[in-house]
Structures are given as structure tokens and as C-alpha cells.
Amino acid sequence: MPKSILRRGLEGFHPYVPGEQPPDGAGWVKLNTNESPLPPSPRVIEAIKHAADDSLRLYPSPTAQPAREAVARRFGLEPSRVTVGNGGDELIELCFRAFAGAGDTVAFPTPTYPLFEPLCRIHEAEPSRHPTEDFAELPPSLGPDPSPLKFIVNPNSPTGALFDAHHVRAAVAASSGVVAIDEAYVDFAPRSALDLLETHGNVVLLRTFSKSYGLAGMRIGFALGSPDLIEALDAVKDSYNVDRLAIAAAVAAIEDEAHHRRLVEEVVRNRGELARALEELGFEVVDSATNFVFARPPRPAAEVVTALRERKILVRHYDREPIVGWIRVTVGTREQHAALLDALKEVLA
Numbered sequence: 262m263p264k265s266i267l268r269r270g271l272e273g274f275h276p277y278v279p280g281e282q283p284p285d286g287a288g289w290v291k292l293n294t295n296e297s298p299l300p301p302s303p304r305v306i307e308a309i310k311h312a313a314d315d316s317l318r319l320y321p322s323p324t325a326q327p328a329r330e331a332v333a334r335r336f337g338l339e340p341s342r343v344t345v346g347n348g349g350d351e352l353i354e355l356c357f358r359a360f361a362g363a364g365d366t367v368a369f370p371t372p373t374y375p376l377f378e379p380l381c382r383i384h385e386a387e388p389s390r391h392p393t394e395d396f397a398e399l400p401p402s403l404g405p406d407p408s409p410l411k412f413i414v415n416p417n418s419p420t421g422a423l424f425d426a427h428h429v430r431a432a433v434a435a436s437s438g439v440v441a442i443d444e445a446y447v448d449f450a451p452r453s454a455l456d457l458l459e460t461h462g463n464v465v466l467l468r469t470f471s472k473s474y475g476l477a478g479m480r481i482g483f484a485l486g487s488p489d490l491i492e493a494l495d496a497v498k499d500s501y502n503v504d505r506l507a508i509a510a511a512v513a514a515i516e517d518e519a520h521h522r523r524l525v526e527e528v529v530r531n532r533g534e535l536a537r538a539l540e541e542l543g544f545e546v547v548d549s550a551t552n553f554v555f556a557r558p559p560r561p562a563a564e565v566v567t568a569l570r571e572r573k574i575l576v577r578h579y580d581r582e583p584i585v586g587w588i589r590v591t592v593g594t595r596e597q598h599a600a601l602l603d604a605l606k607e608v609l610a
């Protein structure tokens with residue numbers, strides 16, 4: 262589509278560019294989009310098969326009620342404090358629709374999830390960026406920022422760093438607007454901001470089934486917040502934003518806690534091994550609280566990434582400051598790590 266067809270407000274628009282998704286089964290070692298290296302619970306596959314029946318002619322529950330209730334049970338919350346979306350990304354978009362529009366500012370630390378920038382353009386809001394001095398330090402300027410909507414990705418992407426809980430609490434307490442804490446990776450971290458839900462009505466936590474439940478392909482996320490915030494998100498969502506198969510998958514996934522725990526434990530163990538191996542190869546490695554490792558190779562990152570790609574290994578890298586020179590590697594299986602490390606030894610030799 263020629264750019265000129267876009268509305269005037271989107272002149273020069275740079276869309277969000279997702280990580281490369283090569284065709285399934287083409288032999289790639291795919292460590293570029295933070296998917297789970299392990300499959301979802303077998304109970305999820307069963308539930309999806311069971312849901313794939315004649316009832317697909319009917320619309321799903323507009324509130325994704327079974328999923329909402331299952332998530333609420335899991336967190337010991339009333340269902341009125343939960344909404345479900347088509348991935349965490351949809352919930353981010355709903356925050357814009359509900360809380361920040363044309364002429365508003367939307368605040369977030371940088372570097373962070375690059376989706377916020379194009380969403381600001383689409384909603385004609387102004388980004389209010391707060392650069393981090395140190396990847397693990399929440400900028401003190403974020404709290405006093407008067408924006409009606411703030412995002413804190415914690416643990417952050419692409420750095421993998423976890424911001425200090427007291428600093429997050431202070432930023433929330435200083436904010437008059439809504440603070441969306443994007444906890445897409447929190448299951449791999451030592452702590453979450455769940456306790457803030459009890460003390461601060463302006464907090465919404467965004468979660469996803471894409472990472473620690475191994476369900477990136479299903480597109481399910483959920484938000485936890487005060488009934489008022491949840492009602493606001495529900496008010497602006499599309500009518501049937503979560504399909505029948507996704508609702509069934511979400512219920513089965515959240516109810517199979519043992520599988521979830523095993524998946525998280527294996528990723529955390531593999532993460533430690535990967536970080537140590539990269540350090541031994543001369544990478545500078547950021548302490549990760551996620552399912553990926555952010556690291557600076559001892560050679561120009563662009564060269565390393567290209568050489569890996571030639572060997573059918575995909576990792577993510579960035580062409581913008583202050584993270585030029587860094588790569589983000591999703592934690593994989595031990596076999597995937599072996600392939601990556603062998604290739605890196607060749608590339609760095």
C-alpha cells in the first residue's frame with residue numbers, strides 16, 4: 262500500500278517490525294522472538310481439539326468468561342478484576358484506546374518495548390521518553406511525569422533487567438494517571454508487582470500466555486487491575502476479541518500449574534547456562550529476569566547476527582541508540598544453545 266494512502270497524521274510512520282518468522286519446519290534455530298523452547302501443556306492441546314467442534318459457528322463469549330474466571334481463580338481475585346485479550350499486545354493497545362488519545366503524552370523508560378512508539382503515532386499521542394542511566398534503574402523522572410498513561414515493562418525488554426520494586430512503587434504512587442506494568446516476562450523473575458494491585462487503584466498489570474505458557478501462537482493475554490480500570494479496558498475492546506479456541510486454551514493452560522512451573526524452571530536453568538557460556542566467549546551480559554539474554558558481543562553485533570543467520574540461527578539485534586552493538590538471544594533448549602555456541606565460536610574466531 263503506497264504510504265500516501267495513510268491518513269495525514271501518519272506521514273512518515275514507522276510500523277512495529279516483528280522478529281522474523283521463517284516457515285515452520287525449515288530448520289532454523291529460532292532465538293529471536295522470545296517464544297517458549299518447550300511446548301504448551303498437553304492438556305491445552307486436548308482442550309483446543311475438544312473446542313474445535315460445531316460450536317465454532319457461534320460467537321465466543323464476548324467477555325471470554327471461562328478464561329476470565331480461570332485467571333481470577335488462579336490469582337485469588339474477583340473476575341471483575343480480570344480481562345482477557347488477543348495477546349498482551351492487544352491489552353497495550355486497549356490502554357491507549359482507554360487512557361491516552363490525541364494530544365496526550367504517554368510515558369515510558371527507554372530503551373523498552375518498541376511497540377509503544379508506533380502506538381503513540383497511531384493514537385496521535387506524544388511519547389514522553391525517560392532514558393535509563395543504567396538498564397536496571399527506573400528513571401526517577403518517570404514518577405513526576407504528568408502523563409495520563411505510563412508503561413513500565415518489568416522485567417524490561419530488550420534488556421532483561423528487573424527494576425527495583427521500591428522504585429516501581431514510588432513511580433506508581435507519584436502518578437495521577439494509569440500505570441500499566443507490562444509483566445510479559447514476570448514468571449521468569451523473582452518477583453512481580455501483584456501486591457501493588459491491593460494498594461494502588463491506578464495500576465494495571467499486563468500478562469501473556471505467549472512466553473511462560475508456550476502459547477505465542479494462540480494469542481492470549483490478560484490484564485489485572487481495579488474493577489474500574491478493567492471496566493474501562495472492556496469498554497473499548499472489540500466485541501469478540503478472544504476466540505473460542507483461545508478461551509479453551511487459556512483455561513487449560515492456567516489450570517495446569519505443574520506444567521507451567523516445569524517450563525519456567527527449565528528456562529531459568531537454561532538461561533543461567535546460556536549467560537555463562539556467552540560470558541566465556543567475551544560477551545558483556547546483562548543480568549536477566551526473563552526468558553532471554555541481552556548481551557554485547559566482542560565484535561560488531563550486525564556482523565555477528567548476519568553470520569549467525571547464514572548458519573540458520575536467528576537472534577534479535579537493534580540499530581538504535583543506546584543499544585546498538587547489543588543482541589537479544591531467546592533462551593532455547595540445550596540443543597539450540599549448543600548450535601548457537603558452536604556457531605559463535607566459529608564466527609568470533
Ligand SMILES: Cc1ncc(COP(=O)(O)O)c(C=O)c1O
Binds near residue numbers: 468
Ligand atoms: C514487553 C512485551 N510486552 C508484551 C508482549 C506481548 O506479547 P503477546 O502479544 O504475544 O502476548 C511482548 C512480546 O514479545 C513483549 O516483549
